[in-house]
Amino acid sequence: MKNLLKGNKVSLVACGLLLTSSFAFGANTIDSAFKEGKVSGSLTAYGISHDGKGGEVDTNSGYGTVNLSYETASFMGLSAKAGFEAGHAMADGTLDNDALMTEAYVKYVNDMFSLTAGRQAIDLEWLGDYNEAVVAAITAVPDTTIVLGYTNQQAAADEDEIGDFTELTEDGAYVLDIKYTGFEGIEFNPYAYSAPDAVDFYGLKTTFTADMFGAVAHYATSSVDEVTGAKDGSIGHVELNTTIAGISAAVGYIKTDKDGGIGLMDTYGDNITPFDNGEDNYATDAKTVYGSLGYTVAGVDLGVLYGETDFDVNSESSELNLTAGYSITDSLSLGLLFVNYDLDASSDSDYKEYSATVAYTF
Template identity: 30%
Template sequence: MGRLLGGLALAGQLLSVPLATAAESIHAAFAQGALAGQVGLYGISGKARDEERQGFISGRASLAYQTAPWQHLSLGLGAWGTTRLHETRDGDYRETVASDALIHLAYLHFAGGDRGELTAGRHQVEQEWLTDHIVGVSARLIPLDNLELSFGWAQRQAVVDLDEVSEGFAKMNEDNGLYFGAAHYSPLAWLTLMPYYYHAADLYRAPGMKLTGAWGVGQHLEAATMIQYVRSNTPAGQEDGDFWWLEQTFAYQDFGFGGGYMRAHPRAGSNIAEFGDQTPFEYGDNIFAADAQTWYLAWEYGRDALSLSALYGHTRYAAGTERPRTKELNLIAGYGWNQHLELELIYAAVRNSSVSVADFNSLSMALTYSF
């Protein structure tokens, strides 16, 4: 469940501190630092077929501080706290919130002006196949106006969000970590090519390519196309896998609509999503299973403070000699009273043709005040 990205917004507020605010001394760097925070309320209620309803309500608060740049360097620290307010059944809260308090940010940030940046320590990343918070290094270089390079290494990972908090930063790939790199090249104003490579020793080596294009169709209609392919090469004795993803969307005034298609390897599926993905579903069950084929349709509307969206997807995958189906519907409504206070509601319904996998529904709510 990756829609409720309160932590990403908080980190973004701090990393957007301009280089023009550079301090003249270490003391001034701390004195002129930026502080951002959030307080919020989160609740979820869900029910699987033939099972009892489950869910919880929690309150949380987070603070993040970053010094002003001194000699291009900044220090960042952040803490996240969550408390249980109510749970439907004993243990519902702890199933997804494994820790009530966590130091989720502790990093050094080097700002290189308009030529790039580097962050080392505990920080948040949003890569194609690596998300959430990591312990590691990530860098962004801009050698040319139409070329951006991003790369890094992650040793540990933690999920820190409104709907889920890890017990701590867990080892990635048995402490071997994950290396990643990508190039964003725009040969034309409307086209971006992104070759990338992910390497997790003894788990997979994954080269991939993503193409995105955006252009106008007539006076008011805008179109965006995305084509992506990634190959997951696994150690000897295991099946290699690959993954295709095609998406076409359109925007007309306040409305957006479109759809997409995903295809996993017929024999092995793909383990590329081991450390995160960017798929649009709230749950996205079986998308990366062997021989999985997924299509989806999406619609959205946004005007002023109100946003509405709907997503429906259908996945058919291999399970022994059978090919069961998973269907998922997401309905999302958001409203922002101002730049500080936001409310989001998410309804999700998942239906499975296999009798061994239960259907379920969930409704979640997130109320967040940022400062």
């Protein structure tokens, strides 16, 4: 389930841009580093109603979650953070755990790089959620952020899920992610991932941004180890977007390999599909066309996203997402989501979902 409100995952590139300020304004002693530390968190209430069709079961679930973290100030470039997620499920809802320590890391920062070791939130193209990892973000090269990392275990924790840290592949995964912004309005993002004895893949994402127009071109290909039983895969994605008179609009196309789909590239996370469900977008020989519109009226952010996917052999599906978001105060927000998923010639998988999220952050 995609989270409309919670923003506790900061991209490593954004962290890299903050390296200099973090180093310059550090605490003078270890004691002051702890005294000047900050507590942050959120309280979230989430409810979802699943209206299944055919073989789908109707469910009504509720969740209440608390996220709490403490981060020390920087002392000689060193800082530490601990974070927890706790929750309670109601009605048909279930959680694997009542609580989880999501973050527990030590970080070193100077003017040229940062190094973070321990449990941490990561948001890269194919690596997300919380990871037991070691990550370096290098900013010594002008207009460039280079991320080098290794993750051993991963866990998901959000408004309707609190999992366990588990090994997704036996020997973890290595990542190299580079972002270059030396040309005005253009970002180049080449990357490579390696999960030994499972999958290796690489790709390039190019993002163009102008005053009224934007575009994304993205391609990735994978080489899968035979022991997995899966096939090599690839994915291509292009999107055009614009904003005119306060109305945002986008159209896009996603294509996967005709034999292997995306070839295990989403093992540790994904960011390409814009949909709440979106699983068909990564299926074998999937061709997805989508469009979206967004508009803000009276402080309410409204959005509509619709797409159709042709995949596998003679399989077609469509998905409609309607969203509404409103900031009641700077700290209190409300999000609404409606999902209508339809799989042609198979009503057993069709469903509608209605969900609401209220979140208070501090």
